[in-house]
Amino acid sequence: MIESDSEDFVRRMGTYTDRTERCLDRVLRPADKVPARLHEAMRYAVLNGGKRIRPLLVYAAGACLGVAPEKLDVPATAIELLHAFSLVHDDLPAMDDDDLRRGQPTVHRKFDEATAILAADALQPLAFHTIAAAVALDDTESRQLTKLIADACGSRGMTGGQAIDLASEGKNLSIDELTEMHGLKTGALIRAAAMSPCYLAGDLCESYWTAMDGFSRDIGLAFQIRDDILDVTGQTDVIGKPAGSDQSMNKATWPAIFGMDESVRRCDELLAASMQHLDTFGLQAEPLRLLAHFIVSRRR
Amino acid sequence: MIESDSEDFVRRMGTYTDRTERCLDRVLRPADKVPARLHEAMRYAVLNGGKRIRPLLVYAAGACLGVAPEKLDVPATAIELLHAFSLVHDDLPAMDDDDLRRGQPTVHRKFDEATAILAADALQPLAFHTIAAAVALDDTESRQLTKLIADACGSRGMTGGQAIDLASEGKNLSIDELTEMHGLKTGALIRAAAMSPCYLAGDLCESYWTAMDGFSRDIGLAFQIRDDILDVTGQTDVIGKPAGSDQSMNKATWPAIFGMDESVRRCDELLAASMQHLDTFGLQAEPLRLLAHFIVSRRR
Numbered sequence: 001m002i003e004s005d006s007e008d009f010v011r012r013m014g015t016y017t018d019r020t021e022r023c024l025d026r027v028l029r030p031a032d033k034v035p036a037r038l039h040e041a042m043r044y045a046v047l048n049g050g051k052r053i054r055p056l057l058v059y060a061a062g063a064c065l066g067v068a069p070e071k072l073d074v075p076a077t078a079i080e081l082l083h084a085f086s087l088v089h090d091d092l093p094a095m096d097d098d099d100l101r102r103g104q105p106t107v108h109r110k111f112d113e114a115t116a117i118l119a120a121d122a123l124q125p126l127a128f129h130t131i132a133a134a135v136a137l138d139d140t141e142s143r144q145l146t147k148l149i150a151d152a153c154g155s156r157g158m159t160g161g162q163a164i165d166l167a168s169e170g171k172n173l174s175i176d177e178l179t180e181m182h183g184l185k186t187g188a189l190i191r192a193a194a195m196s197p198c199y200l201a202g203d204l205c206e207s208y209w210t211a212m213d214g215f216s217r218d219i220g221l222a223f224q225i226r227d228d229i230l231d232v233t234g235q236t237d238v239i240g241k242p243a244g245s246d247q248s249m250n251k252a253t254w255p256a257i258f259g260m261d262e263s264v265r266r267c268d269e270l271l272a273a274s275m276q277h278l279d280t281f282g283l284q285a286e287p288l289r290l291l292a293h294f295i296v297s298r299r300r
Numbered sequence: 301m302i303e304s305d306s307e308d309f310v311r312r313m314g315t316y317t318d319r320t321e322r323c324l325d326r327v328l329r330p331a332d333k334v335p336a337r338l339h340e341a342m343r344y345a346v347l348n349g350g351k352r353i354r355p356l357l358v359y360a361a362g363a364c365l366g367v368a369p370e371k372l373d374v375p376a377t378a379i380e381l382l383h384a385f386s387l388v389h390d391d392l393p394a395m396d397d398d399d400l401r402r403g404q405p406t407v408h409r410k411f412d413e414a415t416a417i418l419a420a421d422a423l424q425p426l427a428f429h430t431i432a433a434a435v436a437l438d439d440t441e442s443r444q445l446t447k448l449i450a451d452a453c454g455s456r457g458m459t460g461g462q463a464i465d466l467a468s469e470g471k472n473l474s475i476d477e478l479t480e481m482h483g484l485k486t487g488a489l490i491r492a493a494a495m496s497p498c499y500l501a502g503d504l505c506e507s508y509w510t511a512m513d514g515f516s517r518d519i520g521l522a523f524q525i526r527d528d529i530l531d532v533t534g535q536t537d538v539i540g541k542p543a544g545s546d547q548s549m550n551k552a553t554w555p556a557i558f559g560m561d562e563s564v565r566r567c568d569e570l571l572a573a574s575m576q577h578l579d580t581f582g583l584q585a586e587p588l589r590l591l592a593h594f595i596v597s598r599r600r
Contacts, residue, residue, distance in 0.1 A: 029455055038455055038463035089421060094413035113394035114466050117417070121389060122459040124424045129450035132443050139439035143432050146446055150429035155329055155338055159422040163338035166414050 009290040013056060019069070020055040021047065023077040027130050041111045041119035042126075046084045048102050053223070053295065054079045054193040060287040061212060062197035065204065074134040075145055075196035081127040082153050083189060088120035090162065096249065124153070137200070144199040152192035161185025168252040178252055179221065186227070187220035194219070194288075211280035215288070218277065222270035222296050228253035229263050234300065271296045309590040313356060316376075319369070320355040321347065323377040327430050341411045341419035342426075346384045348402050353523070353595065354379045354493040360587040361512060362497035365504065374434040375445055375496035379489060381427040382453050386489075388420035390462065396549065424453070437500070444499040452492035461485025468552040478552060479521065486527070487520035494519070494588075511580035515588070518577065522570035522596050528553035529563050534600065571596045 024046050031040040055076035062072040091098040091106040092113065099109050108116035131137070131145050151157055161184030168181060194216035198204055231246045232255050246253045254263040274292050278285040324346050331340040355376035362372040391398040391406040392413065399409050408416035431437070431445050451457060461484030468481065494516035498504055531546045532555050546553045554563040574592050578585040 035455065035460050035463040035467065037467065038460060042455065085421075089417055092417065094417060115463070117389055117392065117394060118459050118463050118466075121385075121421075121424075122453075122455040124421075125450040125454035125457075125459070128428045128446055129454060132447035132450060139443045142443045142446075143439045146428055146442075147432035150425040150432060152425075153422075154425035154429060155335065155342065155422040157425075159418050159425070160335050160338060163335040163415070163418050166418075167335065167337065 009287065009294075012287065013291075013294075016056055016059040017052045019059075019073065020052045020076055020080060023073045024080060027077055027081070027126060037111065037115055038119055038122065041107055041115045042122055044110060045088050045107050045116075045119055045123065046081060048084075048104060050080070050084070050102065051298070051300070052080060054083055054189060056291055057190065057193040057216075057219075057288075058196055060291045061194045062200070063287050064281050064284045065197050065201040065208070066284075067197045067200045068136075070136040071141070071200045072197060074131055074137055075149065075193065075200075078127040078130045078145070078149055079189060079193050079196070081123045081130070082149065082158075085120040085123035085127070086153075086158055086162070086189075088116050088123075092116060095162075095166070096245070098245065141200055145196055148196060148199065149192050152188040157184055157188030157192075158186075161188065165251070170250040171252060172257060173252045175258070178254065178257060181252065182221055182224040182254075183217070186224040187217060190220035190223060191216040207280055211277045215274050215277035215292075218270045218274035219292050219295060222267050222274065222292075225254045225263055225267045225270070226296050226298065228255050229260065229267070230298075230300065231255075232260065267296050309587065309594075312587065313591075313594075316356055316359040317352045319359075319373065320352045320376055320380060323373045324380060327377055327381070327426060337411065337415055338419055338422065341407055341415045342422055344410060345388045345407050345416075345419055345423065346381060348384075348404060350380070350384070350402065351598070351600070352380060354383055354489060356591055357490065357493040357516075357519075357588075358496055360591045361494045362500070363587050364581050364584045365497050365501040365508070366584075367497045367500045368436075370436040371441070371500045372497060374431055374437055375449065375493065375500075378427040378430045378445070378449055379493050379496070381423045381430070382449065382458075383489060385420040385423035385427075386453075386458055386462070388416050388423075392416060395462075395466070396545070398545065441500055445496055448496060448499065449492050452488040457484055457488030457492075458486075461488065465551070470550040471552060472557060473552045475558070478554065478557060481552065482521055482524040482554075483517070486524040487517060490520035490523060491516040507580055511577045515574050515577035515592075518570045518574035519592050519595060522567050522574065522592075525554045525563055525567045525570070526596050526598065528555050529560065529567070530598075530600065531555075532560065567596050 028043050028046060029039045031043050033039055058072050058076040058079065059069065087101060088107045090096050091101055092108055098106050100106065107119060128146060128150065131142055131149065134142060153159060161181055164181045165185055173181065194212055198209055198212055228246065231253065254266065271292060275289065278288055328343050328346060329339045331343050333339050358372050358376040358379065359369065387401060388407045390396050391401055392408055398406050400406065407419060428446060428450065431442055434442060453459060461481055464481045465485055473481065494512055498509055498512055528546065531553065554566065571592060575589060578588055
């Protein structure tokens with residue numbers, strides 16, 4: 001990575017995260033609208049300084065395929081709302097029982113449990129409404145995105161992965177089981193983020209679909225392994241949640257099962273594999289390459 | 301209502317609820333598919349002998365507008381999945397803390413709290429996926445239904461109403477506040493059920509939209525007042541949940557605030573108003589008329 005590329009990438013990342021913040025702020029109802037406490041909690045859950053990795057993936061993959069940013073705003077916003085929804089429920093006492101998220105009290109700690117349940121519940125339909133109501137999309141694009149993203153959130157995607165994660169506490173999973181669980185819990189929504197621009201790019205050749213699918217699966221798993229590594233090596237004030245919380249809950253994680261060296265090695269291997277998929281797109285994939293490197297080297 | 305009409309209606313209701321059960325069974329993943337416990341809980345939450353009032357409204361309104369049952373299956377299924385989702389979260393310890401639903405242990409009682417949270421979470425995207433994937437709908441119909449139904453579920457609809465309901469415990473609401481709360485909590489999804497066939501009926505004249513909208517709002521409120529009345533007068537073994545639970549939680553209900561006589565009177569008044577809206581459709585609205593009468597006279 002040469003210096004100027006890297007600087008340009010950081011600048012573009014900033015532009016895209018700003019864009020995401022504005023879109024999220026626009027679709028969320030103002031905190032003074034009835035029911036005010038619910039709307040306040042929804043805004044708190046979403047507008048909390050998140051890294052916006054999934055929106056960045058949408059914009060970077062969209063740039064790779066030449067899709068207009070106005071169209072990309074739609075899946076970027078919807079997917080980030082759904083990600084925020086899943087975090088709020090993940091943190092609940094009956095689930096991971098976390099007090100901190102990104103260095104701030106979790107939603108049920110800041111408000112109360114019922115409000116946290118309902119605020120997240122209301123983020124889901126807001127995401128699907130955003131896709132259905134978007135003027136930038138035609139009917140076919142809107143419908144294809146709904147299908148892709150709804151599938152990625154359900155029992156065959158993110159929520160299914162959360163269920164397997166909970167059931168796996170204290171168990172030794174095989175490499176295949178762990179890969180499947182991660183593929184659902186984190187991978188499905190990350191895949192939806194990278195794949196969504198494919199539905200907005202007009203007629204795309206088969207090899208592009210295949211390459212983006214392969215890239216999204218590799219980088220999705222690398223993202224989760226990096227998350228697990230950070231949970232062990234990171235500091236609470238940097239990662240924004242209590243370090244070592246996976247371990248204390250006996251969670252099935254990559255470092256816990258295969259050790260730290262193997263986890264780092266696997267992460268590097270997945271990054272290399274993801275780069276190979278991007279060869280298909282040539283120079284156009286540069287933002288995706290830089291984002292992938294950022295994902296596996298991030299400190300939080 | 302003459303005898304033969306009534307018999308015919310009961311027969312048709314049976315046909316439509318059977319149809320709903322088959323559709324729900326088809327879209328829910330088999331209970332032996334991984335994650336099995338989650339899929340089992342999702343099926344338990346949905347296939348539990350519910351009255352299927354919302355699907356019946358879809359089919360009756362659709363019959364009124366001449367929409368093919370294959371198209372009506374889609375909103376009927378999606379709306380019932382969303383209704384089931386809301387009940388599971390409503391019953392959670394942090395919300396109404398109910399042990400019984402339709403005479404059976406609630407989902408968190410039968411399984412556990414985390415599974416109940418996740419099972420309901422997965423019913424939402426399943427509903428939207430069902431609308432997006434339906435072969436019976438064209439892209440525009442699919443998108444319009446997603447927009448209508450997502451809006452009815454969010455903070456401006458059902459979930460917003462649940463938040464106001466929780467916040468109103470122990471408070472005396474005005475008639476306007478109570479009407480607004482009911483309009484969101486129960487009314488929004490009932491309205492979506494009656495309105496969804498309007499989006500599937502081709503070009504519909506303005507007066508039909510207005511009449512169906514008016515009907516759906518009146519019958520939605522009548523439905524909720526009847527629910528509140530049954531909570532006071534019903535028997536646990538008939539209504540399937542502990543009688544008097546609203547009162548014991550100091551819920552803002554119609555009988556609690558305005559008394560039983562006024563509640564019954566208001567319910568009859570709303571029924572009469574809903575009938576006036578149906579005049580617009582003439583004889584075609586007969587199934588809707590019978591269903592409306594059933595809604596305000598039901599025993600559970």
